[in-house]
Every structure is written in structure tokens, then in C-alpha cells.
Amino acid sequence: MSGPESSGRNAAGTGAAAPRGLNLAALLRTGRGEYVGLGFLLVAVLVLFGWTTPRFLSLATFQSIAFQMPELGILTLAMLIPILSGGLNLAVTFSANICGLAAAWILQSLGGPDAGVVAFALALAGALALGTFIGWTMGIIVAYVGAHPILVSLAYMIFLRGVGEFLTRGGDISGFPEFVGDIGHGTALGIPIPFLIFAGCAAWWHVLLGRAPLGFSIYMVGSNIEATRYSGVDTRRTLTLIYTLSGLMCAVAGVVMLTRFNSVRVGHGEAYLLITVLACFLGGVDPFGGFGRTASVVLALVILQVISSGLNLLGANQHLATALWGSFLVVVMVARFIVLRIRAGPNRDS
């Protein structure tokens, strides 16, 4: 236990060791330390697979990674801002399903396989509107009722899942115009379109969190919501916006899934739910909120996908990849702990 005075002494900056520790801590907070660590990991993983698997370092591999990453990636972005605010959105996957379902329903009502581009635009708009609405109601409940986000989003998850399964009777909805599949499997300038959508969303989040007043408020709320409220920030509005944007991002994920699978099914991507949380933590997001950057979460996503694709090429069982992801998080957590201990220095015992 460090006594009440040790911090005072460090703050006074009398020690030669203290400022150094603080600067490193500052580096960690700005996320740059995180970038270095994760970048190193990414290189290590690439070298490992490049060395063990001859076909690994090829354009095809990276294209396949870029095709597979967006669904998980966009859902992770939907998870990211609630976690940053000290909450959680357990309903991300089923929100995405329901929004995909709405899009599918609009497409089918407007001609099914023969539907035109306008119909698709309407379907897209409908999905986004529904996702925003779902997120908004969730945000209202979290912000004004004060219920814990885990409970609220858990209730939403079960509700949305039930509604979806009731409407689809557990089956697939398919039969979309051909160009829908082209979006999911097409490329522009050699880059898969879903990846471009993901990159756009990530860039949006990056700017929102790094530059916009809302992003600023999200970090503040995540660290201490009451102190933020006392500072004159409308924390209820902030919370409502957080879940609204999360819901909107779920809708994007739902539509991307629709184009990728050319069908909608409630339960698609269900396994992603906890992986999105894992990706956030792997990307250095503080589980208690307040700290974490979009870019390092994206880096973490790339690492997870590289591992998965590399193992796939090696012919390993896909479930092994999941096991490896989990163990990977354990290793990263332990490494972070050790790094923090080293940074804290010998000055702070126990």
C-alpha cells in the first residue's frame, strides 16, 4: 500500500525518477505507447505466419483478411463508445440482425430479386433509422432511468433476439438483387468494399473521439460521470447520444452482413458479441471506461484477423483460433501489468 504522502512527493517533482514515470504514463494515456506495443505484436504475428506458412504473405491473404474483418470491426466500433463511457452494449449483434432484417423486408417488399438501386437505398435508410431508434431508446433508458447499461442492453438483446426469431421463425431471409452481393464481395481499387465501409466508420469514430466535443464528453463521463455533470456537461444527452450512435453503427454492421451473406438470419454473428469486447480490451481500452483510442482498437482487430486467417491457412481448426484469441488477451494483459509495474518504478512498493 502506498501511503497518502507518496503521491504528494511525486507531485512535487522533487525526485529524479518521478517525472520520468509520469511521462511514460502520459505516453500510455495518449495511446502512443499502445500503438508501439500493438504494432510490434502485429509484426511479430506477420513474421511468424510468413515464416511458417509459405502462401501467407500474399495479396490474396490480405484481401481475405480485409473481407472478413469488417463485420467484427464495425460491431466492435459499436461496442467501443459504450465501453469508453463506462458501460456496455450487449445488444450489438442482435441490433445488427434486426436492422438487417428491416432492410431485407424493405427490399423484398420492393421487388425482391428485381428491386432496384432506389429500393436498396430505401432499405439502407430504413435499417439505419431503425438502428438509430433502437440505440436512442436504449440511451434514454440508461440516461434518464439510470439503469445499468449491462442490464438495459441485456434486456434489449433478449427482446431483439426474440422478436427476430419470431418474425423469421428461425430461418434465413434471402432473395436479394444481384448487385447487393456485389457490394459485399466487390472491390474498389483492389480494396474490398466492406473494408472501405469499415475504414470510413473507423475514421469517423477516430475524429469523433479525438476531436469532437461529444468524444471529449464520452471520455469524461467514462472516468467520472458526476464530476462531469457538475462541470456543466449535459451527461444525459451524452449518454443518449452514445447509445444512439452505437445503434447506428449496429445498423451499418447489419447491412454489411446482409451484403456479405446475401441473406439475413437472426443469430448471424452472435459469436462476435464477446469478441468485440475482447477486441476493445486488446486495443487497450480501459474496462472501467475513460481511456482507449479507436486506432489501437483497429490495430487489435487486424491482429485478431491475421491470427485467424493465418491459422486457417495452416489448416488449423477454426475453433483453435478462438482459443488462441483468448489466450492472446491473457498474455497481453499480463504484459501490460508488467510494463505498468516497471514504469511505476521501485519507488512504489507492494
Added chain:
Amino acid sequence: MTAGGATAAGPDRPAAGPRGEDPGSSAAAAAAPPPALRLAGISKNFGGVDALVDVDFEVSPGEIHCLAGENGSGKSTLIKIVSGVYQPNPGGVIEFGGQRYEGLTPGMARRLGVQVIWQDLSLFPHLGVAENIAFEQNLGLLPRPSRRSAMRRTAREMLGRLGFELDLDQPVRTLSIANRQVVAICRALVAEASIVFMDEPTASLTQSETGSLLEVVRRLSAAGIAVVFVSHRLVELIEIAKRITVLRDSRRVGVFEAGTITHHRLAELMTGRAIDTTVHARDRSGEDAVLEVRGLRREGEYEDISCAVHRGEILGMTGLLGAGRTELALTLFGMTRPDAGEVRLDGARLALRSNRDAIDAGIAYVSEDRLTLGLVQAQSIADNVVVTVLERLRRLRWFIDSDAKARAVGDWVRHLAIRVGTPEDPVTTLSGGNQQRVVLAKWLATTPRVLILDSPTVGVDVGARAAIFEIVRDLAERGMAILLISDEVPEVYHNADRILHMRGGRIAGEYRPDETSLDTLEEVIYD
């Protein structure tokens, strides 16, 4: 006052001569038992940082002793050396009951009767009183049934020794802080303590709770147990202690007979500089009223509040805890709605729906709880300074202008002389005084007309307090209307132009520091 104690130490170094060492012991010197604890020439450094330099310390059995010093002066390090957590640098002497010990470990220190009650008390909040007091009976290598009746007997006996009665099964988390302290003391008794160190024991107690704690300490003392208060608060120290050891900048300033030293002198010794105790009151009633309150009432909190703060005036508001001061401040800041009455700013009636409205109208509120309400501790100094003025830093509608932000932060850090490494460091790296400057910065950034200060010096060192009030007086000089709320009567007395006394949710009286003595005022308030 030039008492014997004050002359003993000289300005900076412990006096070399025996006269300065122990002015109180001369009478009983011949037959005195060996001191319960004696430290001589204790030094400790962490890397290049000196935490203690050549410190001597002595407590007699049954003595009540104060270890006074500002944060960072080395008090905690000293406790940790005595309790075997840290090893002092070679050459230091540690004696218990006249016998010298080397290589003290925490276990040895415990067996020698050293008990430390830290400020957080280290109790098990969900366990009952008896379990907390007697929990050591459940320790040991071998599993064995815990004997509830034995535990309860022990707990009852210890409480009886202190003259207290508590429900033995009540979970500790539901007890008042004062009663939790009693539980912690009982636990020290179970461990057969002969020296009890209490770290900032009165920090979160009310006046009457402090009174009963002092009573408990007297009983310990009568039972031959030495008690060492470790504190940077001055008021309660002098009343009860026999001697006071003052530390400053890792060194011992001296040991003083408690009866011979004034608060004022003690503050000077702790900070190493003269403390301004002049009364600053000026008459500002001729100026325009900036904030006016008429017949304000909120059920169960305060009622019939009418007062005005004038331009350039510091209006003090004091009274015991629970007098409704903070509740009134929260209404003025738009956090709660009054049931009746009105608030006027510059003559115009305010209808505040939120604290944002209050901020926009020009009212700022420095919370009494800097840790959880005043600052977002984990986030950076820079972000905390600008959190109140985000709207003013917008660029291109959607973005925060990072240049403007950096400029604003830089200006405030310079202007208020906040000692920071970089503005990107978290607030937690700052001392209490510097944190309070950050709070001031974030509110001054809103360019308020009225600044409400609610206990602005809680957890701030004596020296830093003076600096904070210099800033506050300067703001008033420039025309800001300031409402200074505090339960530290001297603080209000020395800094306010007028003082309102609140009691039971009402304004019980108005005083002017230049017409009333501090003693009179304290008598009225603590009566």
C-alpha cells in the same frame, strides 16, 4: 507568542542542544521509564529522493503525541519505518522500551505493540462489528471453526474498555465514520497495542465526533498506551497532545510542549513561513448586489434564506456540518430547484433548470468534494481545465479547436501558477493545493460573475491554503462576487468581508470580522 517551545528549534534545523530536544521532560526526568519508542538519526531515501533526513522521535508510555507536518513532509515514511514496512538507512536507531532493534519487520513491530490505524481504517465493510474487532482469532494455518461466542466476548470487552456500546452484528459499512474508527481502535487493542499511530483521524469527523474520539484517546492514554496522532490539520492537535513533533521537508523541525505553542506558530513551523492572519474585511455594501437571494426555501434543507453578495465582496458562510450550506449552494448552482423564493443575478430573476444554465448565467461552483465532484481525477489537467467551456472552443461547428484549447490551458496554468509536469498528466499526479488551482482554473475559464467556494481548502496544505486565498482575494478585488462556504471558522474569519452564520437551515446571524473577535464567533458557532 514567543513560548519556550517556539524558541527551541530555530528556523530550520533541529536544535542541537538538549534544551531544544525535550522541553517538557525535565521535571520527571530522574525516575522516568524508558520511552515506549525512541528513534534517533533516522534517514530514508528512495532513489534520489530524501523522504527522511536525520529524524529523532520519542514517545513515552501513555503519552499522547502529535506528529505534525504538511503532506509530503515524511510523516507516512516515519510510520512505515516504525511499523517495519520500510528499513531506514544504516545508522538509524530504533528503540522500543529502551531496547534497540535492528532489521525490524512488520511482524516484529506488531509483536512489540505497534499498531497503525490508517485514514481508510482498513476494515471489512461487509462483516459485523464483532468480526472486525476479533478477526485475528480466525487467522492461523490450520482451518478451525470460528468461535462466534469467543469473538463476541472479545469485541464486547474491547468496546467496554473504551466506554462504547455498538451492535456487535451490525455490518461495519453501515456505521458512521466515527464508530468505524472505534472498531479500528478496538482491533488495535485486541492486538495488544502499546503504541497506536492514527493517520489523519479527524479528517472526516464532525466536531462532536472529534470530541468523543479525543475521549477514547484519553482512555487509551490512561491505560498506558501511547497514541501518536499524525495530521496536517492543526486545530484538534493542540487540545489533547502532550508534545508535538513537527516535520517539514523530511526533517524534524523540533519537539514542542503542546501547551506552549499557538496554532499560528505551529502553522508557521509546518510551512516554514509566516502565515498571514490579518483580517481582510472591507466594506463592500456600497457596491451593487450581484447575487441576491430572497426568501429561498427547500423542504428539509434550508428555509427563509435572504442575503446578497455585492460586487467585489467575499461573503463568508459558516456553520456546523448539516447546516444546509452545501444544499443552498447547489440550488444557487442550478443543481436543485427551490420550493419557494427567488434568486436574482444583477437584478434579473433567475430560473435555472440545470447547472449549465447557472454557468451560462455566470455562476461557478467549486465543490467541497474535489475528489469525486470537483475534478475528473483520472483525466488530464488540460481536459479538466476546459471541460466547462467546451462550447467556446468549437471550430467549424463540430470540432474542438485544439490550438485554442492548448492556449487556454497554458494561460490558466501560468496565470494560477499551477505546478504541472505537462498539462497531459492526470490530475491525480498533483498535490491537493495544485488540484484546487485546477478547479479554480476550470471555473474562472467560464468568466463567472459569482464564484461559490464550498470548503475550498479541504485536503490542502496550510501553505497552499494561503496561496489559494490570495487568488480569491485578488478575484474579489477585480469585482467578482464570492460566496465562501467553510466550516473552518478561522478561514472564513480571516478572508471574508462579512460572515453569515447558518444553523439548522437558516441564517442565524451576520457578523463582521472587523467588529467581532474570532473567539466570539467560534463560541457562537460551536455553541
